[in-house]
Amino acid sequence: MTEEQKKAANKDTGVFAQIDGLQPVDPAALEQFKQTMTEKVIPEIVKVVEQRRVLAADSRRRHLKY
Amino acid sequence: MYRWLALSSSADLIQLEAHISSEYNPKGVAESLCDGISDAVKGVLIEEDYIDKDYRSTYYNFYAKKGQRYRPDCVRIHFFDETVSFEAKMLRLSCPDRLADHYFGYMVLRPTGVSTIGRSLVSPDVRRGARGFIISADHKVHLLGYKLKVQGFPSMDQHNDISVCAHVACWSILRHYSERFSLYREFYTYDITLMAQEFDPGGLVPSRGLQLSHAERVFQEAGTFPVHITRDGPTDVSFFRQIGAYVESCFPLFAAMYAEEHAIAVIGMERSLASPASTSGPRFAWDMIDSLTVIDDNELPYLSIPVKKGTSMYAAEDIDAFIVPLPEKVFYPADAVERLAPTLFMLGALVGLPPKDETIIRYFITTGSTLRGFMRERQSEFDPKLLETVMLLPFAQFVWVVEFATDEQWRTGQIAARAVIDATASLREVLPLWLFHSRTQALVFDRQKVGLDLSAGMRTMTLSGMENTALTRMEQNLRPIRAK
Numbered sequence: 408m409t410e411e412q413k414k415a416a417n418k419d420t421g422v423f424a425q426i427d428g429l430q431p432v433d434p435a436a437l438e439q440f441k442q443t444m445t446e447k448v449i450p451e452i453v454k455v456v457e458q459r460r461v462l463a464a465d466s467r468r469r470h471l472k473y
Numbered sequence: 474m475y476r477w478l479a480l481s482s483s484a485d486l487i488q489l490e491a492h493i494s495s496e497y498n499p500k501g502v503a504e505s506l507c508d509g510i511s512d513a514v515k516g517v518l519i520e521e522d523y524i525d526k527d528y529r530s531t532y533y534n535f536y537a538k539k540g541q542r543y544r545p546d547c548v549r550i551h552f553f554d555e556t557v558s559f560e561a562k563m564l565r566l567s568c569p570d571r572l573a574d575h576y577f578g579y580m581v582l583r584p585t586g587v588s589t590i591g592r593s594l595v596s597p598d599v600r601r602g603a604r605g606f607i608i609s610a611d612h613k614v615h616l617l618g619y620k621l622k623v624q625g626f627p628s629m630d631q632h633n634d635i636s637v638c639a640h641v642a643c644w645s646i647l648r649h650y651s652e653r654f655s656l657y658r659e660f661y662t663y664d665i666t667l668m669a670q671e672f673d674p675g676g677l678v679p680s681r682g683l684q685l686s687h688a689e690r691v692f693q694e695a696g697t698f699p700v701h702i703t704r705d706g707p708t709d710v711s712f713f714r715q716i717g718a719y720v721e722s723c724f725p726l727f728a729a730m731y732a733e734e735h736a737i738a739v740i741g742m743e744r745s746l747a748s749p750a751s752t753s754g755p756r757f758a759w760d761m762i763d764s765l766t767v768i769d770d771n772e773l774p775y776l777s778i779p780v781k782k783g784t785s786m787y788a789a790e791d792i793d794a795f796i797v798p799l800p801e802k803v804f805y806p807a808d809a810v811e812r813l814a815p816t817l818f819m820l821g822a823l824v825g826l827p828p829k830d831e832t833i834i835r836y837f838i839t840t841g842s843t844l845r846g847f848m849r850e851r852q853s854e855f856d857p858k859l860l861e862t863v864m865l866l867p868f869a870q871f872v873w874v875v876e877f878a879t880d881e882q883w884r885t886g887q888i889a890a891r892a893v894i895d896a897t898a899s900l901r902e903v904l905p906l907w908l909f910h911s912r913t914q915a916l917v918f919d920r921q922k923v924g925l926d927l928s929a930g931m932r933t934m935t936l937s938g939m940e941n942t943a944l945t946r947m948e949q950n951l952r953p954i955r956a957k
Contacts, residue, residue, distance in 0.1 A: 419932075421919050425865050428858050429917060429932035432823065437927050440819040444903045448816050452809045452900055455711075459808060462703035466794040467689065471639040471729055471736040472682030473771075 474521040475617070477559035482512045483601075489550070492519055497548050497582040498589040505590070509773035511599045513957035514577055515555035518566070520616070523549040525581045527592045527629070527644075530661035535635045536585070544584040547591060551616060552577035552599060554957075564617055578623035579614060588630040592648075594623045595774055597741075597766075597954045603775035605743025606951035607766050608723050610653035624952060626725070626740050627652075628774035632662070639683035639727075639736040640665045641770040643691045646725045646738050646798060650697070656800075657696060668694040688727055688736065689796055697798035700806070704793050710759070713780075713789065715807040717742060717759040719797045722838040723949050727796040728767070730787060739795070741766030741951065743777065755815055758835035761883070765789050766954075775954070802870050803838060805898045805905060810836050814875045817892055817909065823933060825911040827879045827889050836875045838896060839949060841868025847947050854943050856936040859910060862917055866907050871896035876946060886946045895920060903927065912939040 423429055476492050478485070486506040493499035525547040536543040554575045557568045568575050577599045581591035594612045597603045607626060614621040627648040631641045644665045651659040660668070667673060669687040685701065692699040704712040716739060719726055726739040745763040764777045782788035814836055818829045826832065848855060848863050873894040882888055890911040898905030904923050909916040915934040923930025 421921055422865060422867065423917070423919055423932055426858075426862050426917065426932075426934075428934050430934070432916070432928050432931050432933050434928040436823055437820075437931070440816070441903055441927060443816060443819060444813075448812050449901050449903070452812050455808045455812070456806055456900060458705060459702055459806075462705055463701040463794070466701065466703040466729070467684060467686035469685050469729060469731050469794070470682050470734055471685065471688070472637050472734045 475559075475561070475564060476519040476521075477561060478517040478519065479558075480515050480517065483507055483510045483514060486510065486514075486517065489517070489519070493548055493582065494584075496544065496584040496586055496589075498586060499582070502580075502582060502590060505773055509601050510552070510595075511601050511957055513554055513599050514552045516553040516557050516559070518551040518553065518559060518616075520549040520551065521546075523547045523581065525549070525583070525591055527662045528581065528583045530663035531632060531635045534663045547584065548582040549579050550582065551579045551614075552595065566617065566619060572619055573621050576614070576621045576623060578612075578625055579616075581629075583632075585632065588633050590630040590773075593628050593774060594625050595628075596623055596625055597775045597952070598957045600773060600775040600954075602777050603766060603954050603956070604764060604777050605741055605766060606953050607741030607775065608649070608720065608725050608950075609952040610649055612652055626738075626768060626774065628768045629662075629770065631770040634680045636662055636666055637680065637682050638770050639688050639729075640669070642727050642736040642738045642768065643669075643688055645768045646727060647691075647695050649725060649740075650695070650798070660695060665691055682734070683736075685729055685794060685796070688729075692727070692796060692798040695798070698801050698803070699796045699798045700803075701796050702794065702807075707790075710757075711808060711811050714757045714759040714811060716765070716789070716792070716795060717757075717762055718807055718810075718835075718837050719795075720765070721758070721835070721949060721951065723951065724797050724799060724838070727798070728792045729794045729796075730791045731793045733787060733791070735769075735787075737770075738768040739765050739792075740768055741775070741954075753830060755818075755829050755832045755834050755877075758833065761833065799838075800871065803896045805873060805894060805896050805900070807836075809900055809905075810873050810875065810894060813894070813905070814892070817875070820909065820916065823914060823916055824890060824909055825913045826877055831879050832889070833878050833880065833883050834875060835878070835946070836873055837949065838871055838873055839947070840870055841866075841872055843949075844868070844872060844874065844893065844947070851943075851945055854939070854945060856938055858934060859915055859936055859939075862915065862934070863908065866893075866917070867920075868893075868907060869895055869897040872907065874947060878946065883946075886948075888944050888946050891944075891947070904931065910934075910936065912936065912942075912944055 489503040578595040580593040650657040875892040
């Protein structure tokens, strides 16, 4: 691949192409965040959303009168 | 027929008893008003033979079928300040300037003998004890050829027979929606009783109350997308933070208290002036809330209830579940935002955030266009590159906004950083963001790419000129109560 082809391959497309002053982010800086989200936060979110669904099923039968 | 009552103080409202027929229960109404309405009300206009659409809906379908005869019309009482006078002969209201600026709203009285306060739109400014900020809409009022306006939230007493607390809480929220958003039509009291069931709930069925599932059904039938959140035990702080977040997003909540078998509409809140003690993690905006403002069908509107139960009838901590009638395109739940927001501190080195233990997190829903409007109005606060970015990002209609502030910034209505989350994101996304910026750095996300490859879908931008400018907290459209 020539230098020009490399440059073209790295050139931003989509919304990034329209915005000036953007710089790539070092992938290493995201590793810990990605790992925490994947291993801890997302499973916790999925679990709590499921818990809310179960709790709401019980709550739906509650009676309101006064 | 119109009658004018001049008042020297709210205690004079007791005179209503002498001017209104007993089937409207003027004594009970007057006693409530004497206790609950401020002395700023100096004039009351009593409008007889008023045709109220909500009462008529229950009259045609219920009261007209009873052995006891009920009148088909109502009485409406209007509240004015000291500058307004009434010329009875000419049926003219006089005021030195714009009449609408001296109008505090109205209250319809139904001819039902008990629980007679019907559809009411009263300014929160004249409600004794009302505090903080509320969700509100402008409601048009036609009176004697004058076009008036009152900014508030609809309320009424429950009928006891044809509707109970849960019907009223649904009606109140949906009437606010029909005034605030052109998307939603108006539903009358009897419509709500029909919408709650799969069948026509004639007879005494409505008086037996509603289950929460019925309330959910009402909101679905009305075209909203209700989210039902139930408290997971007494230590579920996330439940209460979500109450605060939705109210700040201007979505009123249908709230249920199991022990009391009672439903209310949560429509506002009051922030505390004092900061709570630092903790080992970030604090949330809910920690800074002193009280909630609610519509309770057993009380006059804008009842202020404390967060913790003391001598009050009930408190925010008594709420066991709530239903928030959301628009369609909010898929990413508050529970996810609640957990994602503290995790964003792990990107702190790229953005520049205050220490986690010294930060207050506030999150709410808004539209992409409101966010753009907010930034456009305050463009001097932002690096033009950041402003351009926000104008170019192809936001979905709704976004979650997360704001990070230190104690000092919180007190002065400032923030340190703001994250914009895609409200249409799915639960399992690692980076469901559009933008995350502080005063010095921004992370910009391409939602087409970031799900496939984090670093390919993310760019950083160095900001300049924002180090010492204001970075204002994004207050939504909550209306401050200015006690009069």
